[in-house]
Amino acid sequence: DGFILTERLGSGTYATVYKAYAKKDTREVVAIKCVAKKSLNKASVENLLTEIEILKGIRHPHIVQLKDFQWDSDNIYLIMEFCAGGDLSRFIHTRRILPEKVARVFMQQLASALQFLHERNISHLDLKPQNILLSSLEKPHLKLADFGFAQHMSPWDEKHVLRGSPLYMAPEMVCQRQYDARVDLWSVGVILYEALFGQPPFASRSFLELEEKIRSNRVIELPLRPPLSRDCRDLLQRLLERDPSRRISFQDFFAHPWVDLEHMPSGESLARASALVVEAVKKDQEGDAATALSLYCKALDFFVPALHYEVDAQRKEAIKAKVGQYVSRAEELKAIVSSSNKALLRQGTSARDLLREMARDKPRLLAALEVASAAMAKEEEANGEQDALDLYQHSLGELLLLLAAEPPGRRRELLHTEVQNLMARAEYLKEQVKMRESRWEGETLDKEGLSESVRSSCTLQ
Incomplete structure (x- = not known):
């Protein structure tokens, strides 16, 4: 009731998803997941109830929002936020591979959603590109979806039930050994591998070949092309660790320098940058060049995400103007500190x-x-x-x-x-x-239109 269904967006084991819009004045566009009651067995009912229970209590910018749910004699309807950009699988395959900088932004958004879930002891258990939607194609933001397999699971809970999709499934799950929330970290590694190299590490022609690769004890080797940063390769290797006891932990994943959730664009980025600049100016006035430089550099590391987050053109230009001033001072301080440090080494x-x-x-x-x-x-x-x-x-x-x-x-x-x-x-x-490896390089700054001096502001001459 209250909606007109239009095109079919896709279908799964027991549900079909349609694009729809509200009959009310707002004409709000939504996605409606229609589940035929007659197709449900006991396990399917449990999965659906789990999905409703989990999603109705969640509000996060990178998790698809469940707006409402209804039912009639034939169907159950989940009324969801509409994501116009399709899914991540299609996004990757139409581009063949994603540049590391694009993959990193997406990974930050996925990590942000997983951190939110992890803090609430929720494991997704079916992470794959098809279950990650994009808000739009013009300015895509990831939205984690399809919680039909999700479970409230503490890190020490152990399950034996086979869940998820084999290509993205952790070895301990495929081999039907005990597993826990760390299976999601393996799936993240497979998704990142596919984004960077164009196909998942266990791409196979048959299920038997796939199962053999998953059960093997061979270390997963990363292709040499395209070249990736040291931090990116380190994260991939630690996520794709077959032994869950040696796999990167959730805390280390969220804190990893390549993921760098601390500097993810958010409403807090500008405030954090500004607070650091105030401290930098104070130390600069006191004549503490080394500490002032350090604080200016840390502030600049928050200004880039602040620029990405800001949508108002006037405010964006004002931030850029301020950044230019701080970059100039950072360059002057860098010359002073570098000279002083080298002099100390020579004196010794x-x-x-x-x-x-x-x-x-x-x-x-x-x-x-x-x-x-x-x-x-x-x-x-x-x-x-x-x-x-x-x-x-x-x-x-x-x-x-x-x-x-x-x-x-x-x-x-x-x-x-x-x-x-x-x-x-x-x-x-x-x-x-x-700073050299931060966002002050390459495409990020080019898109923001900052000058060459900004790009090299805090790299060592």
Whole structure:
């Protein structure tokens, strides 16, 4: 009652979904899921009741909204939010593969929905591109849908029931072993793999071939093309871990630097950026260049999502103007801090040489100091920041252990000073590398129309 059904959008095991609009003045467009009562067995009824129970209590920007439900003698009707962009499967296949930056935005939105569900002990259990809808094709936002298999499941609940679609199903579920909420993380990995490489990792010609691949113990190897960032590859490998006890945890997934939920565009982005700028200006006025630079860079990392989130053209232009000012100051501070840090390292040359002399009977200490020297040399190379940071971190890992075991004396004092200098440099580099790999590169900034100086604002020269 109250709706006119138009085109059929799709059908599943026991339901058909139609586009419809309200007869009322609003003419609101909705999707109506029609379930024929005669097609329902006991399990189907339970699934439908679960879907209604879960969805009616959920309001989240990346989960399809259940607006109402009705029934008559023949059917049960779920009146849902309409998503004009189709599903993620069609979106991927019409484009063959998605660029990493697009996949990352989608993954943030999916992770946001899963975090919301996880906090309420809800597992989806049938995550696949066909169950992820797009709000529109012009400016698509993911909407997680189809909760027919979803369960209220604490992380330690264990089930044996086979649920979901085999291509996206975790190995422990296919092999009918005990499983828990972590099966959703495997499915996320398969979805991300398909978005980046065009097909799921276990794409097969038959179910037997698929089952054999899933039951195998072989590590899933990632294709070399297209090239992906280090963080993206790390996340994929940790999601697609066959052993659920070694698979990435939900907390680590939500906090992973590639997912980076902290910097996901939201209504809070601008307020967080502004608060950091206030602190940056204060430290700048106090003459604390290093802390001011760090705060400016952190603020800029929130301004990009704020620009993505803002829809008002005037407000967007005002934000861009402010960003330009902060970028200019960050560039000036970066030159000051970089020069100061390098000067500190140069001043420590004689002490470093003396420490090397005193470490001749300690091969492990000598080797760690050589790695630190290699890091300093790598810094001088063009685009050598990440390699330099890796070397600094490797060296510091060794030096901190050796410092803890070193007895009191002159060598310990020199080693302590060297560790402090290297840690300061590594922290600075870490911040710069993070900014270089952030949204201040590539398509994101091009779309926002920001200048080249913004793009390189917080990368190490």
